Amino acid sequence: MAEQNVITSMLDDLSSEQPIHTALCIGQKIDQNSAIQWHYFNVNEFLNLPFTQRYDLGFVVLDTEQMLVLPEVQKAQILVRLRDLMAKRIVVVSRFQDEKLLRSLGFTQLIDKTSHDADFALWQFNILTYKHVPDWFNSKFWANPENWDKFRW
Structure with a gap:
């Protein structure tokens, strides 16, 4: 299991970026921060869990x-x-063998695996930073009303 101080400092950093009020944990009970309302589920409970709310953090x-x-x-x-x-x-706290799966699902690595000797890595997925919006993807380039009578499309 990953070092507890790494998890604590990571939670503090994430909370400073955006407030975390509710968190869902799968795999191990974590009660690192008393300000966060933690909900723990094992694998079977989670896969059968109906969608009732969206949590601020999934761990x-x-x-x-x-x-x-x-x-x-x-x-x-x-x-x-x-x-x-x-x-x-x-x-996600994982081992090196899960790297291919996590990269294929769009996760980015938080801790570089070469910076420590342990067999664990931290990964994250944040929809706000998943894909940067390109310049051309805005309403300025969608339609050119000034050219409607000039060109045949």
Whole structure:
């Protein structure tokens, strides 16, 4: 399991960027910050959980014994459901072997794996920073009413 002080400092940094009031945790109980209302679910409970609210933070620990025996397809189901429905931002603690899965789902790495000796990495998904909007994607370039009578389209 990742060092607790790394998780605590990461939660403080995320809270400073955007307030976190509710958090969902899968894989291990985490009660790091008393200001955050934590909801813990195991894998089966989470996959059967109906969508009733969107949490500010989803926290997944993939390097526990329960999560290590899961097939990669089920890990992907958990992360996709969390990403698309249940959480605004997601933080994943994983081992190096999950790098391909996390990159394919659009996660970005928070801690460089070469900066420490342990077999863990921190990943995040934030829809606000997932894709930058290009310059050409605005209403200025969508239609050119001044050219409607000049050119045949």
